[in-house]
Amino acid sequence: MEPPQGFWATLWSCLRFLPFFLGLLLLGIIKGALLFPFVCLIMTLGNSAIIVSLWPVHVVWTYYCIAKAKQLGPILKLVLALGVSVILMLWPPAGIFGSIIVGAIYGFLAPIMATFDAVGEGKANNLIRCFLDGTWSTIKGSCTVVRDVKDICLHSYFSIMDDLRLHDPPNGEPYEIRLHYIPGACLAGLLGVMVDVPMISLIAICKSPYMLFKGWRRLFHDLIGREGPFLETACVPFAGLAIILWPLAVAGAVMASIISSFSLGAYAAVIAYQETSVKMGLAYIISSMSMFDEYSNDVLDMPEGSCFPRYQYRKKVPQRATSFSRPVSFQRENQDAKKAPSRATSFKNSILELNPLKLLDHLFSECKRHGEVLVSEGVITREDIQESRSSKGGSRIISIGLPAYSILQALLLSAKSNTDGLVLSDNTEITTENRPKDTIFDWFFDPLMIIKEQIKAEKFTEEEEIYLSKLVLLHGDSKRLNNLNAQSSSSDQRKRAEIDALARRLQGITKSISRYPTARRRFDDLVKSLSEDLEKKFGSNRSANGSQESQHVRSGIFRIFSQKSFGSDTSTKGHHQEIQEVNNGF
Template identity: 55%
Template sequence: MEVPKGFFEKLWSFVSFLPYFFLLLLLGVTKALIIGPISSAIILVGNSCVIIGLWPAHFIWTYYCLARTKRIGLVLKTLALVLFPLPLLLWPVAGIVGSLFGGIAYGFFTPLMATFEAVGESVTSKCYHCFVDGSFSTIKGSCTVVTDFTDFCFHSYFSYMDELREMVSADVEPLEIKLSRLPSCLLASLIGVMVDVLLITAVAVYKSPYMLLKGWKRLLEDLVGREGPFLESVCVPFAGLAILLWPLAVAGAVIASVLSSFFLGLYSGVIVHQEDSFRMGLNYIIAAVSLFDEYVNDLLYLREGTSLPSQALL
């Protein structure tokens, strides 16, 4: 495909492709509305039957393997046996809901994207493939999804639990929680959540305008120069949509940063337990913020490194 050189030629190429794009979009959406419910139903019904049918076996075998394993100590084993009913009870609900949304997404987007892929340069009989591609292949793919999920639940899961139940050598110490370290671990986790959530959120919010402007600048440069996601004409409308939706991507990145900061803060308790040092936990709390700031600077091509301290000044 020849890329036009001048700006007006590029603009005309973009505008002239729009009717072609909307026809493909209409065809893809029509196929998705026809094939999508069938594909979604296959995934939802198939995965739900597997989840519900194997749930009693999963529940019993999980408890049996946890009770028999020698890989974890008595305290950790007792804690696991007490807490595991909650995730085991939530698993059927989470699995069925995930299958529902996953089936809808797969059944809708697979025929839609296959319609646009059918007009690629390497595809012959484009008109035929525009109507056929993504139809029967989506239904077949849905059956494959159910088959793979069944293999995981019926074979892989029990294999993992059998490995947990296997005997370990005498020189290997079981994983255990030392009760004497729990108070300092809990305190470190509490401090970590308060500090990391506050500081990481502040860094993410402060750097979000840079991400917004730099993202728009890069996308607009690619649009004018027909580079990156704008190189192929079939991708131009989607890439143009990315320009409009870029603020949502920035907001999603900020929200993801806030959510991840909770887990980063909680992990400081693990550091205290592993190192048997409360100071190491505090150093980790500060280092996590500085590493996050350095990563954001590298991602946005700002200054190298970070101006934040890398450890607690104790």
């Protein structure tokens, strides 16, 4: 859909579009007003029951893990226990209040978004879908949120605390607090709050009128010309609500700046403690005002620079751009090269930014695909699936090993394809241009790119790739892992150590991914699917003939697995034949 050209065509398009937009907005508001009490009630009651019932367990386990942590010194444990006490006391009321707010916002806005999305291009039965879309799906979405909160409290929390309790200190020396630097750091933090809070608040308030009128000018220009966010139907509610609620957005930005000024000022205590110098903390206090001023200028497209001086507040590291600003020289060098995207270009024709949740869905679809092959080959056994269902931590072979194995296959494919990004099985390539711009995604994407480059540089042989794949998958089973190490034919100890290090890093990255609440929910679906595949393979009648027969079958299958590669399409058919021979033999 191309935007209209000319004044009269633009005016007619605007007049014809406004009733359509207002009608959909009114219908969405009515649906949201009817649904949000029920959604808010579901999320508030469900999340409150989870938080309150598990709060005593969280309190006891948190203090226990801090006391047993090998990475922390005694003084740091005491300080951390005092700080955690405040968080633990605030967690129940904050969680309940947040559930109320999120439930109300989600219950009101989700039907509105679904109403506009129902009339998108390529949608059938638009009139019926305008009334039905966003009703039952919003109710189910609120139940999903409650499920995710339960996964955070039951799975993610205990996984993080176990890492704190079990990990050894780096270099054999636990972290400890240097007490004689605390008074100077506290003085610098106090001065930072006293100076930065009023100054940063004043800067934000002074620039808020400019932000208000500039935002309105841009949004009304897009509305009249049916450009930018108003070009696509799915984006209309965002843009329409942005016009109405833009003053609230500006007020929210000012409040966020005022709130953030407390942490910016208090960070002077961290600088003074790390640099063992109160002078460096004072230099940071002045520099933080300059950094905030430059950052706000970048956001509002105002002239570069700041009227505040900027000093060097690190002894060993030269002053460089922080997360609040970028170097002026870099800005000027790239000012001409950076061109604003065409406002008349459809979002569908631009670079598609991948969604982290879509990538998570793809990961678990790959786990299902590889898991079905491994189940059919007998690599993943009934015991693995039963363990993943019964135990608290689940089977590491399925919960950690299988996702790490799937990620490794993508890394091997990307390394052989000689691409700059990460190639998925459906030929989708994740690059720096289309990857999600979330900071959390960068925690996983950047290390995976480093591992891919290491794999490309090492130029592993086929046997070494097979060994790495087996090592990644079986890392949770010490018995099978010992058998694998005994059967390894690699005589290069350096190469084998590098393979072991890559396997451990992949296991660590996958363990971090498994802490996402949505990952836990998808993991349960994966276990159910693999269990169904296993039942189809062995059949329910095999268990009635005694456990000795199945034990012989599994030992024969594991013998085949130990001698052959797995996961490759070329060897799957041969494996099936040998497994069938083992089954027939017993």
